[in-house]
Amino acid sequence: MRTTLDLPENLLNEAMRVTRTETKTAVIVLALEELIRKARIAELKQFKGKIELDIDLDNLRARR
Template sequence: MKTTIDLPEELLKEAMDVSRIDDESVVIQEGLHALIRREKIKKLKKFKGSIDLDIDMRKLRQR
């Protein structure tokens, strides 16, 4: 998909320098992937301690 966006040049340049990626499109894609991953992890962390898995490790090891 093609789109036109207005990005601060300094921000894009810093992202390219830090990631050592030369292609602007790839840098933006990587940033979007990182944002999506971070938000999914945040949602998963809300479940921490709320799911009770009654797992007997001895039984699993005997399988």
């Protein structure tokens, strides 16, 4: 999908540099994917301590 954006050039250039991304499109796609990933993690964190799991981590990790 084509979209016209007015982005700060210095911000876009720095994002490309730190992510070692070669195109503007790639760095924007990467930023959107990262934003979605972080939002999903934040949603999962609300369940911390609220779900009872009967799991033996040592057994799962094959430690005895």
